[in-house]
Amino acid sequence: xxxxxxxxxxGDNILYLLEQHVxxxxxxxxxxxVLGVTLGTLVYRFKTLDTLIVPVVNVLQACPEIVLLxxxxxxxxxxxxxxxxxxxxxxxxxxxxxxxxxxxxxxxRLLEAxxxxxxxxxxxxxxxxxxxxxxIVIAGIRISAVMLVSxxxxxxxxxxxxxxxxxxxGISRMDxxxxxxxxxxxxxxxxxxxxxxxxxxxxxxxxxx
Amino acid sequence: MALQVEFRDVTKAFPGTPPAxxxxxxxxxxxxxxxxxxxxxxxxxxxxxMVNRLIEPTSGDIVLGDTPISQMPVKELxxxxxYVIQYVGLFPHMSVAENIAIVPRLLGWGKARIDARVDxxxxxxxxxxxxxxxxxxxxxxxxxxxxxxxxxxLAADPPVLLMDEPxxxxxxxxxxxxxxxxxxxxxxxxxxIIIVTHDMDEAIRLGDKVAVLRAGRLVQHQPPVxxxxxxxxxxxxELIGHxxxxxxxxTLSVASVMGDAAAPxxxxxxxxxxxxxxxxxxxxxxxRDELAVEGGGSLHIRDLLRASTG
Numbered sequence: 467x468x469x470x471x472x473x474x475x476x477g478d479n480i481l482y483l484l485e486q487h488v489x490x491x492x493x494x495x496x497x498x499x500v501l502g503v504t505l506g507t508l509v510y511r512f513k514t515l516d517t518l519i520v521p522v523v524n525v526l527q528a529c530p531e532i533v534l535l536x537x538x539x540x541x542x543x544x545x546x547x548x549x550x551x552x553x554x555x556x557x558x559x560x561x562x563x564x565x566x567x568x569x570x571x572x573x574x575r576l577l578e579a580x581x582x583x584x585x586x587x588x589x590x591x592x593x594x595x596x597x598x599x600x601x602i603v604i605a606g607i608r609i610s611a612v613m614l615v616s617x618x619x620x621x622x623x624x625x626x627x628x629x630x631x632x633x634x635x636g637i638s639r640m641d642x643x644x645x646x647x648x649x650x651x652x653x654x655x656x657x658x659x660x661x662x663x664x665x666x667x668x669x670x671x672x673x674x675x
Numbered sequence: 676m677a678l679q680v681e682f683r684d685v686t687k688a689f690p691g692t693p694p695a696x697x698x699x700x701x702x703x704x705x706x707x708x709x710x711x712x713x714x715x716x717x718x719x720x721x722x723x724x725m726v727n728r729l730i731e732p733t734s735g736d737i738v739l740g741d742t743p744i745s746q747m748p749v750k751e752l753x754x755x756x757x758y759v760i761q762y763v764g765l766f767p768h769m770s771v772a773e774n775i776a777i778v779p780r781l782l783g784w785g786k787a788r789i790d791a792r793v794d795x796x797x798x799x800x801x802x803x804x805x806x807x808x809x810x811x812x813x814x815x816x817x818x819x820x821x822x823x824x825x826x827x828x829l830a831a832d833p834p835v836l837l838m839d840e841p842x843x844x845x846x847x848x849x850x851x852x853x854x855x856x857x858x859x860x861x862x863x864x865x866x867x868i869i870i871v872t873h874d875m876d877e878a879i880r881l882g883d884k885v886a887v888l889r890a891g892r893l894v895q896h897q898p899p900v901x902x903x904x905x906x907x908x909x910x911x912x913e914l915i916g917h918x919x920x921x922x923x924x925x926t927l928s929v930a931s932v933m934g935d936a937a938a939p940x941x942x943x944x945x946x947x948x949x950x951x952x953x954x955x956x957x958x959x960x961x962x963r964d965e966l967a968v969e970g971g972g973s974l975h976i977r978d979l980l981r982a983s984t985g
Contacts, residue, residue, distance in 0.1 A: 584753030
């Protein structure tokens with residue numbers, strides 16, 4: 467089947483898989499952001515947590531994705547949750563690390579100036595710390611997002627529809643057309659996400675740097 | 676409006692070290708500038724930070740006007756006290772106007788009142804509201820940032836101003852200019868100002884009185900001229916430096932020691948408001964021992980000798 471024929475026949479399926487991929491990506495990234503920012507804040511506020519959380523997250527980070535997926539099957543079964551949980555976990559570390567180091571990079575003299583002017587801790591957090599760390603946190607999110615877009619293709623191995631399904635199809639049938647379409651769209655998605663978040667990062671750091 | 680600040684037997688001890696501030700008693704009269712000066716670790720910054728309760732004293736009390744600060748709510752106290760630190764104190768993600776508006780916003784002022792106040796303050800510190808209010812701190816020079824810092828501290832018209840090494844990050848030429856501007860602003864606003872510095876020259880230039888601290892103790896607390904004339908001990912003399920008497924001459928004006936008698940006809944002229952240092956240099960330069968003061972009167976080298984010993 468030629469390239470144009472393939473698209474004509476399976477076009478709807480390709481769009482469906484792309485949509486699935488984007489949905490999986492959005493859920494995984496949102497979960498990684500919530501967990502990463504929360505843990506990063508906790509790690510910064512309570513230094514002792516550092517020694518507890520960071521090694522665990524580091525080990526999970528070092529683990530190959532396919533191993534995480536395999537390990538998750540006995541616990542979470544085959545399907546969406548089995549696919550998502552191990553993957554979003556991989557997205558947590560860059561966000562956690564950047565959140566914690568972002569907080570640590572705020573000049574303590576600025577915080578003292580804020581206190582000296584009579585700001586409450588909540589006002590200091592919202593008006594001084596958050597704007598200062600935002601570009602750094604977004605940079606972490608960008609790293610996670612780009613990684614998640616490509617890693618999500620692996621979910622096809624445990625039966626979850628995504629652009630990985632096309633790649634798997636291509637490999638098993640020795641057919642380069644779906645292989646190229648699947649990997650091409652994945653790459654395009656990763657590049658788009660990268661540039662969107664890069665723009666956001668620039669916007670947030672416009673005033674700070 | 677300005678309020679008197681009185682330290683009553685204030686001690687601050689951190690565990691395991693000698694007291695950072697040791698039984699300090701001194702009064703800063705309303706509307707005057709006190710320069711706290713001394714080497715690193717002498718307790719000057721600790722002393723200042725106890726005024727806005729960034730540090731709480733171990734014993735003793737600080738009284739603002741009639742009220743001991745320990746009896747005032749901390750936030751309310753801090754919003755009554757302008758706080759200037761080295762120019763890192765400006766928030767980089769806020770525009771000049773937003774930085775200045777911080778305390779008025781905390782106090783719940785309306786937008787129109789804040790906008791008017793921002794423009795008024797920018798003008799006061801010598802910046803043009805139209806060109807500067809929307810800019811960000813990183814696009815300003817060190818001197819401009821420092822001026823914005825002063826404007827921010829004055830925003831809610833606080834009776835007291837605390838300045839922690841405010842000009843430490845500026846080059847010497849800019850520093851002198853910004854110091855002069857601060858004095859000009861002070862003539863208009865008449866705040867009670869406590870300024871911390873390790874630079875004795877700065878303390879002498881700015882302070883109505885200078886308090887010299889050493890290892891948490893108050894060594895000498897007097898107007899600059901008296902400290903220059905009679906440093907209490909070798910420590911104070913060393914802080915001032917070997918050119919103590921030159922500094923004294925540069926602190927005093929011609930008008931403060933001149934005589935009424937008319938000068939000889941050929942005597943070179945000098946302005947009444949010139950410093951004695953300038954007069955002395957003119958004498959050395961022209962080889963004359965007497966100058967004619969513009970507007971009548973004369974200055975003889977004997978007057979300088981009298982001035983140097985008080």
